[in-house]
Amino acid sequence: MSVTPEASRKSGSARRRQGLPVPRVFSTAGVHPYDEVTWERRDVVQTNWKSGETIFEQRGVEFPSTWSMNASTIVTTKYFRGAVGTEARESSLRQLIDRVVRTYTAAGTEHGYFATAEDATTFADELTWLLLHQYFAFNSPVWFNVGTSSPQQVSACFILSVDDTMESILNWYREEGLIFKGGSGAGLNLSRIRSSKELLSSGGAASGPISFMRGADASAGTIKSGGATRRAAKMVVLDVDHPDIEEFVETKAREEDKIRALREAGFDMDLGGRDIVSVQYQNANNSVRVTDEFMNAVEEGRSFGLRARQDGRVVEEVDAKTLFRKIAKAAWECADPGLQYDDTINAWHTSPESGRITASNPCSEYMHLDNSSCNLSSVNLLKFLRDDDTFDVARFTAAVELIITAMDISISFADFPTEAIGETTRAYRQLGIGYANLGALLMATGHGYDSDGGRSLAAAITSLMTGAAYRRSAELAAALGPYEGYARNAVGHQRVMRKHAVANDDLRTVDEVDAAIHAAATEEWRAGLRIGEKSGWRNAQASLLAPTGTIGFMMDCDTTGIEPDFSLVKFKKLVGGGSMQIVNQTVPRALRRLGYAEDAVEAVVEHIAEHGNVVDAPGLSREHYEVFDTAMGRRAIAPMGHVKMMAAVQPFLSGAISKTVNLPETATVDDIEKVYFDGWKLGLKALAVYRDNCKVGQPLSDGRTEKKVAPAPAPVPDAPQKAVRKRLPKQRPSITTSFTVGGAEGYMTAGSYPDDGLGEVFLKLGKQGSTLSGVMDAFSIAVSVGLQHGVPLETYVRKFTNLRFEPAGLTDDPDIRMAQSIMDYIFRRLALDHLSFEARSSMGIYTTAERTRNLETGSYEAPEDVDLEAPETESPAPAAAAPYPSRRTDTVHSSAELLELQQGQAADAPLCFSCGTKMRPSGTCYVCESCGSTSGCS
Known part of the structure; x- marks a missing residue:
């Protein structure tokens, strides 16, 4: 049940004063922002990459030509509301922006935010202009709900609370369900629940929090499978001194072992697979809340006490280093748990008298009181970079001021999923302004992500953003009154504001760009403190860094949140369908910034287009390589480069940072220990890691257990026997297949024995006489000799499918849309052409028709009364396939499909629930670049 903000309306009316003036900075007086852009009509059609089925279609939608x-x-x-095909369906960006802006403006007027009616008009124009030109975006719930008949939920992040009673635990299940139903995520700390090593009042043993996690996980999975377009997002936190901490730490690692075993047995264990529900704890991110006491014990090699929940007595003494090692090992195995640094979090808490911060939202960026929520928005940093490569401080500050005003207005009319959350949010008015495109901005200005200059620029911008946000919050407090909880927490709030200001004073800039931003930030903190100490602040929290997955794509950002650039090559969708490969536009801008002439810029761009990186690019100085380092692939940023960037900006954020530190597959448990330990030393609030390929990803088999596996070859006799070669006749049937994998073209000729059975394979790839051509010739001979000596084709298919290396990506084969390598494609094609259905289904290899049938009927097999077996002929051939479409004209279903495999994305990212394409990392979640769906973060 939604909570009406009636109490807030009465309180706001009582506090109304003069309102605030709204300066006109971006828009033009007398000219509507819509009249300043060129509009065009487009057709939006999405298809499922597996089946080719159209899953969404809306033609003639209206957008600016620049989008x-x-x-x-x-x-x-x-974000368009209304049923597709009806008059109620939105069809223009104008309708969407108007729906939101008019609601905000009306609420601002009602609650006395504007000094005059003219200021209200200016506010609407300025907000419209910023949204229209992709300067910022509200979080997804605003676009979903504001101005519609739905409850006006504006928050994306929620923190719940649970106590050590059955009533509270069952209420936790209910409240989580309501939040999941609304498309948002929630987190909570389970440490109040007594451990399995303690007794109940009846004398029996307690179940412990891990047992109740099972029920909550099942609930989240049920809601997800009941029709949600993304998985339920949740965070589960347990304190490091809880007696059940070791079981909690190892929970997901054990389940990951189970997933692997079940997948090997042929079950569908993909994130959206039908059999994944048989394993537990898959709908939550887990984090351990560690204290300074524990981390000091780790550093000093001391023991650490685990304490009973009821009376605080020490239940068990453990070796701190051993426990820390178990945490790192579990994270190495399955990426969970992350860490949250409790003492650091609460040292920056603006409302300490109202309770400690014990938990976070699912992505760990929002951290405040239990039973509270936060609405987010993100600024597109690259929009504020002038043509002369200087940062437009004045316009950035003005944008932050307007955005914070709008976000605070939203709390005045917002609805909330529970009464407790509504009360806390209206009393503390938590906001979360952040940014996207930092990685692109650093590259465009010639800064390496992992460099002193890059960190200094990021820190200065973050300080300016939060300083301006809190200065505006103080002005809002002067006009409308501080947040209700401020009086009780005035001392604590002022202390934290001074800590931010001191951190800003301690910031040492590197160049003129940083220095100008830092000077402006210093003035913002001084002004904010001066006004705030007199009038208080309107908001207990102002800033954080969210993943900005979907809204980052809405703003056409190259990079999301605090992340570095993902790759130097992107695939751009075209209006008429299809896509084209382009080098990031920030690359030539960065090269010019570094002083390269146009001919040198063109040469480097051509090199990147061919190789995907700058290594050995003609004319590029090695000292400039770091500017073009990316999150993955060759010259990937080192793990500590990510940690140091987070540490640089953390002192200038009210909340925390949603970010996962990526590590290569070869990383060790020691590496993860170092990341977690240094994160604490450097003052982070939370940290998560991900080691490439540590989790089970794309299915190795889509087969069902009831399928009969093809019989294994006869056992080899004890006495060794010489293999006899069965030669092919001079004339034999063959099939020649042309193919394209990740842009690489080739030909495959497969010859068969007259009585059926593959006997030879010839591969043509690369120029005649090239090393690649010679290697492929040799490989072809080796495979052919093996086939003629009795090695089953099935053995080759099992060995070479799922082998990953470049070139990889989208193919022109309608039955095999994606391939992880040339070998992966070749042996999947051979399996489809020459293996029986039962043999290849045990390996998860199906035709498009079979996959489509499974979507429609739940079975890959045709009905029993239909004989699919081709009649035996003297020259058997595979079923005819549809002509392969041209790579240059075929509609590319998803840029993410290409980007993921061609640029080295983690292979175990999940498939998108909406469109079926593979997602990519965004903060601690995944996001689909094709349709914007996320794996749990708004």
């Missing part, structure tokens, strides 16, 4: 096809697709599919 990419990707951005317009995401907005159309995610």
Whole structure:
């Protein structure tokens, strides 16, 4: 049941004063922002990459010509309201922006935010202009709900609370369900629940929090499978001194072992698979809340006490280093648990008299009181970079001021999923302004992500953003009154404001760009403190860094949140369908910034287009390589580069940072220990890690257990026997297949024995006489000799499918849309052409027709009364396939499909629930670049 903000309206009316003036900075007086852009009509059509089925279609939608096809697709599919095909359906960006802006303006007027009616008009124009030109975006619930008949939920992040009673635990299940139903995520700390090593009042043993996690996980999975377009997002936190901490730490690692075993047995264990529900704890991110006491014990090699929940007595003494090692080992195995640094979090708490901060939202960026929520928005940093490569401080400050005003207005009319959350949010008015495109901005200005200059620029911008946000919050307090909880927490709030200001004073800039931003930030903190100490602040929290997955794509950002650039090559959707490969536009801008002439810029860009990185690019100085380092692939940023960037900006954020530190597959448990330990030393509030391929990803087998596996070859006799070669006749049937994998073209000729059975394979790839061509010739001979000596084709298929290396990506084969390598494609094609259905289904290899049938009927097999077996002929051939479409003209279903495999994305990212394409990391979640869906974060 939604909570009406009636109490807040009465309180706001009583506090009304003069309101605030709204300066006109971006828009033009007398000219509507819509009249300053060129509009065009587009068709948005999405298909499922597995089946080719159209899953969404809306034609003639209206967007500015400057918006990419990707951005317009995401907005159309995610944020337009009304049933498709009806008059109620929104069809223009104007309708969407008007729906939101008019609601905010009306609420601002009602609650006395504007000094005059003219200021209200200016506010609407300025907000419209910023949204229209992709300067910022509200979080997804605003676009979903504001101005519709739905409850006006504006928050994306929630923190719940649970006590050590059955009533509270069952209420936790209920409240989580309500939040999941609304498309948002929630987190909570289970440490109040007594451990399994303690007794109940009846004398029996307590179940412990892990047992109750099972019920909550099942609930989240049920809601997800009941029709949600993304998985339920949740965070579960347990204190490091809880007696059940070791079981909690190892929970997901054990389940990951179970997933692997079940997948090997042929079960569908993908994130959206039908059999994944048989394993537990898959709907939550787990984090351990560690204290300074524990981390000091780790550093000093001391023991650490685990304490009873009821009376605080020490139940068990453990070796701190051993426990810390178990945490790191579990994270190495399955990426969970992350860490949250309790003492650091609460040292920056603005409302300490109202209770400690014990938990976070699912992505760990929002951290405040239990039973509270936060609405987010993110600024597109690259929009404020002038043509002369200087940062427009004045316009950035003005944008932050307007955005914070709008976000605070939203609390005045917002609805909330529970009464407790509504009360806390209206009393503390937590906001979360953040940014996207930092990685692109650093590159464009010639800064390496992992460099002193890059960290200094990021820190200065973050300080300016939060300083301006809190200064505006103080001005709002002067006009409308501080947040209700401020009086009780005035001392604590002022202390934290001074800590931010001191951190700003301690910041040492590197160049003129940083220095100008830092000077402006210093003035903002001084002004904010001066006004705030007199009038208080309107908001207990102002800033954080969210993943900005979907809204980042809405703003056409190259990079999301605090992340570095993902790759130097992107695939751009075209209006008429299809896509084209382009080098990031920030690359040539960065090269010019570094002083390279146009001919040198063109040469480097051509090199990147061919190789995907700058290594050995002609004319590029090695000292400039770091500017073009990316999150993955060759010259990937080192793990500590990510940690140091987070540490640089953390002192200037009210909340925390949603970010996962990526580690290569070869990383060790020691590496993860170092990341977690240094994160504490450097003053982070939370940290998560991900080691490439540590989790089970794409299915190795889609087969069902009831399928009969093809019989294994006869056992080899004890006495060794010489293999006899069965030669092919001079004339034999063969099939020649042309193919394209990740842009690489080739030909495969497969010859068969007259009585059926593959006997030879010839591969043509690369120029005649090249090393690649010679290697492929040799490989072909080796495979052919093996086939003629009795090695089953099935053995080759099992060995070479799922082998990963470049080139990889989208193919032109309608039955095999994606391939992880040339070998992966070749042996999947051979399996489809030459193996029986039962043999290849045990390996999860199906035709498009079979996958489509499974979507429609739940079975890959045709009905029993239909004989699919081709009649035996003297020259058997595979079933005819549809002509392969041209790579240059075929519609590319998803840029993410190409980007993921061609640029080295983690292979175990999940498939998108909405469109079926593979997602990519965004903070601690995953996001689909095709349709904007996320794996749990708004």
